[in-house]
Amino acid sequence: MKATSTSxxxxxxxxxxxxxxxxxxxxxxxNQKAFDEAVGRHVDFVQDNHSRSAKGVLRGLHYQMQQAQGKLVRVVSGAVFDVAVDIRRSSPTFGRWVGVELTDANHKQLWVPAGFAHGFLVLSETADFLYKTTDYYAPMHERCIRWDDASIGIDWPDIGVAPTLSAKDAVGASLATAELYP
Structure with a gap:
């Protein structure tokens, strides 16, 4: 396994x-041993999730204030543009984002530690998205930041159609008003 730091x-x-x-x-x-070596510490995963989405579906930017989740994400069919936003106020990279194209052909995965908001945009006709989490899903603690918050400035790929959002994602908070990590 090869692990590469992002910005x-x-x-x-x-x-x-x-x-x-x-x-x-x-x-x-x-591979637990190789993953722990890559991140420099032991990480326990407790839940695996699988979502299938159509082209143009944008999920996110999600996080949990309690039971914060680290996520190891990958695509097994199709392609997505995957994004992590640092929402730790004390971090030197607070408010910055990183995006990576994950596809069934490139086999790349993204490690998004707890303390980040996460989302993705489906680029292919459909995409099957798998992810491991370090804590259980807790809907009462889930929060959402707007995918298009200008203060974050995510450069989402232009796929020729407006993104399809869930009702909760359509009313996400701005970074300025969201509940964030210390």
């Missing part, structure tokens, strides 16, 4: 070693 050092792009031939390919999608 926000706590967020890592994880690239598994892929073994391929005329029959197809094989790779370890997760």
């Amino acid at each position: 926000i050092p706590d967020v890592l792009v994880i690239e598994p070693k892929v073994f391929g031939d005329a029959r197809g390919f094989f790779f370890e999608s997760f």
Whole structure:
């Protein structure tokens, strides 16, 4: 496994070693020991999630104030533009974002530690998105920041259609008014 820091050092792009031939390919999608070495500490995952979305669906920017979740995310079918936003007020990268294209062809994964808001935009006709979390989903603690908050300035790819949002994502808070981490 290869781990590469992004412009926000706590967020890592994880690239598994892929073994391929005329029959197809094989790779370890997760290896606890290698992952812990990559992030520099032991990380326990407690839940795996799978979502399927159509082109133009934008999910996020989500986080939980209690039971904060670290997420290891990947795409097994299709393509997404995946984003992490640092919402830790005490961080030197507070308010900054990083985005990575995750596809079924590039096999990249993104490690989004607790303390970040997370979201993604589907670029392909459909996408199957898998992610491991470090704490359980707790809807009463979930928060959402607007995907298009100008103070964050995420440069979402232009896919030729307006994003499709859930009702809760359409009314997300601005970074200035959101409940954030210390």
